[in-house]
Amino acid sequence: MSGRFDAIPEAAVRDGTATDAYFLRTEETLERADRNPTVVAEITRDQFPTGEFDLLAGVKDAARLLEDLPVDVDAIREGRLFDGGPVLRIEGEYLDFARYETSLLGFLSHQSAIATAALEARRAAPDASVLSFGARHVHPSLAGVVERGALLGGLDGFSHVAAGELLGREAGGTMPHALVIAFGDQETAWEAFDDAVAPEVPRIAIADTFSDEKDESLRAAATLGDALDGVRLDTTGSRRGDFRHIVREVRWELDARGREDVDIFVSGGLGPTELRELRDLVDGFGVGGYVSNADPLDFALDIVELDGEPVSKRGKLSGVKQAFRTPDGGHHVGLADRADPEGGDPLLEPLIRDGEIVREFDLDAATERAREDADAVGFREQA
Template sequence: MEELRSLRDLKRINVSSDRLYSATHEEILNGYTTDVYFLRTMDILRKMGLENKVVTAEIFARREGLLAGIEEAISVLKNKNVEIWAMPEGTVFEPKETIMRIRGPYSEFGIYETVILGMLASSSGWATAAREAKKACKGKPMLCFGARHVHPAVAPVMERAALVGGADNASCILGAKLYGKEPVGTVPHAAFLIAGDTVEVALAYDAITPPDEAITILVDTFKDEAEESIRVAQALGKRLYGVRLDTPGERGGVTVELVKEVRARLDQKGFNNVKIIVSGGLYPEKISELADYVDAFGVGSYISGAHPIDMTMDIKEVEGQPIAKRGRIPGIIDNDKLIKVK
């Protein structure tokens, strides 16, 4: 597979419908996910003999956020003849603040504008949402459970971004591994529904689990959450780390009153050591309400459903001369947060 350089190259692209619809790494790096007008731009500049003019481009965001995806964006250009300055991943940026600067022949990076902006927009949106959710946790651990809400091709990107944003871990295997962590998760409702009893699953879970590994059990499948929590605690004793409440919206979801009752009943039976973890449609306001009574959170759709943060790439210099479209200030915009990375 060769890099796309011209509109003429489109004729050699034959795409079968008998494939997964997501782009492969090779397709991304060879320009197959760019907007087609960048190929037309290259044809025009080549016709004019201008395709190798050295330009400086800067990227900024339309709103405040937490930067993620910058390392992936840099990797797109690692084999290109360009210089790059960028904010470190995990940096908070303000609206219109320069996030990344690229300098080199336009032919070296022009077709990747779409790709780089998309990487930064999506990952920064997810990381920013994770930061908001984590702040609401009041210091309690937060796990990202959002992979099921997005296309599997981007699920690891999303969960990795959540870790950049402050999540303590993630359930998506590849997402956690990309960030240098081991994925975490308990057992889904499917296991309990197939087995028919929560305690039986809990005992089997214990039997296959190393002694030093914590065990957390879902307790909202069949019975009242408080009753089921006590049954599981009595069956597993000190082996039980925590119970997870994921009460569906049809039953009113997880509420402060429910958590307080489960806590009180566990304590009355002598199970003060058992933690309470909650999940299911959580968002910052609800997390904040629960945070004084809960030991950890699993957050999914609030992070995975976050809006991308619009990113813009502007050419600010051509052959060292300041330039800009109307409405923008010509020339590069200094930013002390930028670090030369290439």
């Protein structure tokens, strides 16, 4: 297996060689012993609720990985929030799915973390446009994962062209500092951009390349006139100082000249804290590393039933479980064969039956589910 870039090919994921070596040695050992037990395995992050919700993503890829295997799978739907207990459950003969554990956990762990971070950003600035600018922080082969997770978490768009082609969405973005530097002065660059790009592309001028943000914003407004839709402030951290004051100053000076119509967009090292601090002044945000670099969630897969009997390793809970959303927005975990909590909504639903996917995957529906569930559980609520 070789390639120009260090990207594991899809074929290796599909055939299960994108795995940890000990799973292949486990296969060899069980096969030599003619042992292949029927098991139930669950994927969990925490055993019990902790009060901290995360957003589930990556289920589509998990389903496609397990498709055509002789197993039954139940899972929480993408776009639902969870807090302890299983998010996905597999029932079948162990050797039919053992080698897929590594990739399965990777699909869920990485994209759930990205989607959760995106939802945090979305909730921090609910009335502003928030775009994902983080693809540059990850291996190019992961850009689609980043941007799909960003959309699922509720962000309004993203900047990566190839990810847009993969997801059937159009990438957004206007101009970098490099364009201004290439022309040598701001006015020439802004005018050239206005002359070159399609009319439907917003005219948002980068406004902090060679001089301060106020000066360049006013010059952009004078240069492009009514064609100017907005200015983007991407001030380097070493020059930023009191960023809120800078934004207020730009807004003041634009308004003083009758340019209330010019929106202000900001980017560069932003997370939920900065979005909350600036959201009353800013029309749009570009969020990068906070979303794309989110630490993967620590999921694990554990056998909880062996040949029909409850079993578990130390520190894990035996028996087949179900997770519920309670009417008060709580998360309840219990044994699947016991009474439901009163009014509880079971979260794990059929995903695969005897190798066939029995669920549709709609990104817009998952995004709406995330929004509704975040409201229901009070996700990361802050003033």
